[in-house]
């Protein structure tokens with residue numbers, strides 16, 4: 478096979494003025510960027526920024542509405558991935574596309590069969606070529622392994638090999654680290670370094686800034702569909718990159734002025750939850766949360782936090798007393814507790830917070846099915862619920878093409894904003910926020926913190942459970958540590974460090 482002579486000063490890929498519209502969304506707007514030969518070029522942006530769309534355009538899976546693509550200096554029009562492959566571009570998708578029950582060899586050969594005499598597949602030649610590619614790039618792949626026996630990191634290397642096998646010199650990797658554990662990320666980065674050393678060009682998509690800073694030679698930031706900056710890693714910090722991604726100065730979770738009043742909104746006394754075996758999972762917990770106060774609970778996961786929350790919500794049998802304002806609600810069912818003004822951001826938004834297969838406006842009704850604007854008399858008020866969903870989408874900046882799409886089509890951060898908007902409606906007096914920003918990107922995290930702070934300033938009492946110690950320390954007015962179901966320490970969020978809090982959570986210094 479002959480290789481075209483490529484002038485290394487010409488960018489491998491240039492995109493200019495790329496625009497792509499979908500019904501109701503402009504996914505890419507006037508995007509321009511240049512990727513140098515032999516670089517790892519990172520493209521970063523929040524969920525929904527338009528990264529995958531841009532890459533699908535470069536890989537011929539989608540046609541741009543406007544703009545130009547140049548590969549090695551030559552204008553290119555791709556009608557299909559086949560055209561992109563012919564131009565030496567290959568893509569590894571976010572979700573692997575391998576057939577589990579076939580071998581590596583069969584997977585690699587599928588769709589690009591080496592023909593002998595135009596008929597039989599020449600597996601012998603294919604096997605040789607796979608071994609040669611695997612060896613020269615240090616991929617460590619056995620062509621005869623069955624894909625289902627491979628771990629995630631190895632499958633990913635098979636995908637990369639498959640693309641190299643087809644002759645790619647420009648590799649697109651769409652969020653390749655999303656599925657990897659840390660040591661696999663290191664291995665992947667080592668592979669990428671070998672690939673660029675051998676002259677390949679890599680376009681690496683991510684929203685994890687530390688990774689990008691460690692592996693990339695150049696970085697382009699995309700925000701809301703358009704390119705906002707191209708930088709080199711040595712000139713930026715993770716924080717500056719995050720600010721470019723989000724488009725504003727990054728807020729910190731700090732709350733500064735106290736808004737704590739002396740009116741107790743929720744009071745818990747002797748709250749105890751037993752396991753089926755009779756062990757105390759939550760053990761005689763006492764606390765008060767006042768209006769305008771955030772009470773944070775720090776603890777290693779599995780120390781009773783989830784059960785404490787479920788007991789307060791009435792989802793789990795418990796002994797002891799729970800008072801909401803002047804009412805003893807200990808014996809009330811969950812729905813009545815919600816109606817009395819308890820909002821609930823659950824730990825697992827997929828299992829407890831949303832119906833993924835239902836449209837946003839139906840999700841607005843969940844847990845609020847007895848209250849206005851969702852009902853009129855005995856009937857579900859469809860137009861009331863729809864109108865209020867639209868309000869939440871606007872007020873909480875839920876990025877979605879509309880309220881009729883299924884919740885599953887939103888990114889995690891946007892799903893969470895929808896839940897928070899729903900739980901804040903009807904003016905709750907008390908809110909349980911369980912890991913409110915877990916798994917959401919920095920922009921959504923900042924927005925969620927803003928909403929919590931604003932609600933607290935308006936007099937909401939909040940119980941905050943989080944594994945993010947900066948979030949706990951920053952947002953809490955009062956901070957307690959839970960260990961084996963018991964509150965074992967009160968710490969001052971104004972002067973505790975995450976390290977001190979972490980050691981309190983593991984019981985270090987417990988004897989003191």
Ligand SMILES: Nc1ncnc2c1ncn2[C@@H]1O[C@H](COP(=O)(O)OP(=O)(O)O)[C@@H](O)[C@H]1O
Pocket residue numbers: 499500502503504522523524525526527528529530531
């Ligand atoms: N095939 C499609 N049809 C309609 N909207 C789409 C389609 N693909 C992507 N979008 C929308 O385009 C925007 C950008 O999505 P995407 O490129 O997947 O972002 P990213 O990869 O940065 O998370 C989102 O609002 C998404 O909902």
Ligand SMILES: [Mg+2]
Pocket residue numbers: 528529530571651652
């Ligand atoms: Mg994507």
